[in-house]
Amino acid sequence: MVAWKNLDTLTSFEDLAKTERVNLIEAMTGENGAERVKKYSVPMAEGFVYNYAAKQVDEEVLTAMEKLAEEAQLAEKFEALYNGEVVNTGEKRLVLHQLTRGQLGDPVVADGVDKRKFYVEQQNRIAEFANKVHAGEIVNADGEKFTTVVQIGIGGSDLGPRAIYLALENWAKKNGAFKMEAKFISNVDPDDASAVLNSIDVAHSLFVLVSKSGTTLETLTNESFVKDALKNAGLDASKHMIAVTSETSPLAKSDDYLAAFFMDDYIGGRYSSSSAVGGAVLSLAFGPEVFAQFLEGAAEEDKLSAKKNLRENPEMLDAMIGVYERNVLGYPCTAVLPYSQALSRFPAHLQQLDMESNGKCVNRFGERVSYPTGPIIFGEPGTNGQHSFYQLLHQGTDIVPLQFVGFKNSQLKNDVVIQGSTSQQKLCANVAAQIVAFACGKSDENRNKNFEGARPSSIIIGDEVTPRTIGALLAHFENKIMFQGFLWNINSFDQEGVQLGKVLAKRVLAHETDGALKEFSDLLNI
Numbered sequence: 001m002v003a004w005k006n007l008d009t010l011t012s013f014e015d016l017a018k019t020e021r022v023n024l025i026e027a028m029t030g031e032n033g034a035e036r037v038k039k040y041s042v043p044m045a046e047g048f049v050y051n052y053a054a055k056q057v058d059e060e061v062l063t064a065m066e067k068l069a070e071e072a073q074l075a076e077k078f079e080a081l082y083n084g085e086v087v088n089t090g091e092k093r094l095v096l097h098q099l100t101r102g103q104l105g106d107p108v109v110a111d112g113v114d115k116r117k118f119y120v121e122q123q124n125r126i127a128e129f130a131n132k133v134h135a136g137e138i139v140n141a142d143g144e145k146f147t148t149v150v151q152i153g154i155g156g157s158d159l160g161p162r163a164i165y166l167a168l169e170n171w172a173k174k175n176g177a178f179k180m181e182a183k184f185i186s187n188v189d190p191d192d193a194s195a196v197l198n199s200i201d202v203a204h205s206l207f208v209l210v211s212k213s214g215t216t217l218e219t220l221t222n223e224s225f226v227k228d229a230l231k232n233a234g235l236d237a238s239k240h241m242i243a244v245t246s247e248t249s250p251l252a253k254s255d256d257y258l259a260a261f262f263m264d265d266y267i268g269g270r271y272s273s274s275s276a277v278g279g280a281v282l283s284l285a286f287g288p289e290v291f292a293q294f295l296e297g298a299a300e301e302d303k304l305s306a307k308k309n310l311r312e313n314p315e316m317l318d319a320m321i322g323v324y325e326r327n328v329l330g331y332p333c334t335a336v337l338p339y340s341q342a343l344s345r346f347p348a349h350l351q352q353l354d355m356e357s358n359g360k361c362v363n364r365f366g367e368r369v370s371y372p373t374g375p376i377i378f379g380e381p382g383t384n385g386q387h388s389f390y391q392l393l394h395q396g397t398d399i400v401p402l403q404f405v406g407f408k409n410s411q412l413k414n415d416v417v418i419q420g421s422t423s424q425q426k427l428c429a430n431v432a433a434q435i436v437a438f439a440c441g442k443s444d445e446n447r448n449k450n451f452e453g454a455r456p457s458s459i460i461i462g463d464e465v466t467p468r469t470i471g472a473l474l475a476h477f478e479n480k481i482m483f484q485g486f487l488w489n490i491n492s493f494d495q496e497g498v499q500l501g502k503v504l505a506k507r508v509l510a511h512e513t514d515g516a517l518k519e520f521s522d523l524l525n526i
């Protein structure tokens with residue numbers, strides 16, 4: 001049995017807080033820095049390494065972290081989770097997203113069903129459907145092939161699949177795996193649906209309605225928007241739409257869809273990219289084999305997350321360093337900075353993944369915690385970010401820990417040599433330079449040009465963005481966030497904080513308002 005305890009009740013956390021602070025400037029300057037870069041690196045799956053040389057850690061800090069990982073029973077808690085314990089206590093649910101890509105422990109039976117078998121069965125159904133669409137066996141009313149797939153969904157039913165699609169679009173085109181163009185409609189802003197509908201040929205488009213709950217206002221509104229557009233084009237909407245939902249949702253039994261594929265309540269929306277939620281659109285866009293490779297990459301990283309030794313477990317280590325930065329060093333934010341255009345929407349996905357999971361002020365038992373939990377997450381791809389908000393990161397009054405991601409190779413291998421280097425070399429040179437600039441700083445008598453340094457960062461380095469590497473990267477962050485939730489003793493798998501706004505919006509739409517709500521409704525002309 002694992003014991004769920006608040007972070008500040010753990011002796012080893014007090015000991016970690018008492019360790020001497022690492023002087024990052026000294027640690028990262030000259031030979032010291034070179035040694036650290038070689039030493040503070042742990043292999044991940046799919047050829048990635050997690051390098052934490054530029055974090056404020058040393059042997060003393062890492063030893064204290066190992067003790068905390070043990071006392072907090074991080075490995076045991078993950079084991080309990082993947083063996084089917086009700087870890088999502090708020091909603092009284094199991095947490096099974098890792099089962100969509102592999103079986104780390106015992107078979108998990110819930111509601112009388114072997115859950116691994118259920119997820120694989122859904123993947124097989126999707127694969128069969130996608131293959132038939134690609135082969136022209138499932139076609140539009142005129143017997144013509146579908147060329148475009150449009151996902152309608154929001155939050156977890158949009159961000160992860162969209163980020164992964166964008167990450168792999170060029171890879172698929174280059175590797176002969178591109179089957180259908182994918183588009184996404186998420187915002188209830190009518191301009192979103194209109195713009196997408198204007199950019200496609202609806203007669204050759206297949207829409208994937210994705211809603212785990214089947215009740216999300218934005219998604220149901222956009223579904224009607226699309227159905228109207230199909231009707232106006234003289235098309236039968238039910239021949240152009242499939243659904244991905246949970247078996248208990250109102251959408252599950254509807255006749256409005258060509259086919260329905262299922263996830264379940266044991267997979268949180270933001271953790272659903274490796275379920276049917278990502279599976280349908282990605283298998284249609286790139287083929288089921290590519291989606292299978294993505295799952296394999298995620299499964300390989302999951303295996304590393306199950307390692308007991310902190311220094312061999314990249315996710316546990318990354319989580320622990322984040323908690324040290326948040327709860328001992330007092331840093332409020334974390335920036336995620338992928339040096340890869342393919343990962344342009346990855347930070348947006350991580351914002352939901354991290355902040356919806358760990359933005360909590362009560363523990364698993366509903367008691368207020370007296371320490372900070374999830375940091376504010378933001379990010380942009382490099383080098384674009386360098387020319388926008390890095391000013392604050394380098395010289396602002398807050399220290400923002402950074403999480404870089406870099407790749408040795410571009411996806412398309414189409415490059416030019418300008419001023420003696422390729423664009424890919426320039427990209428990689430910039431990320432290397434930033435790590436050292438942030439850590440070491442640079443003294444200048446002119447205070448305006450002075451860089452104080454001591455700004456910590458880590459980097460995940462890989463070979464190239466591929467289905468397998470993007471799977472591993474996704475699993476890294478999912479599991480990191482899970483371990484942080486364990487350390488903070490919060491439930492990372494519910495999201496009650498999003499409900500109040502939805503309830504008030506419904507009141508506005510029903511004109512049941514008073515006070516400030518009425519005034520704002522009037523101001524906005526509702």
Ligand SMILES: O=P(O)(O)OC[C@H]1O[C@](O)(CO)[C@@H](O)[C@@H]1O
Pocket residue numbers: 153154155156157210211212213214215216219269270356495498
């Ligand atoms: O898939 P659904 O049920 O439509 O939910 C969409 C999103 O809305 C949320 O519930 C937040 O409102 C997210 O957690 C979820 O990813």
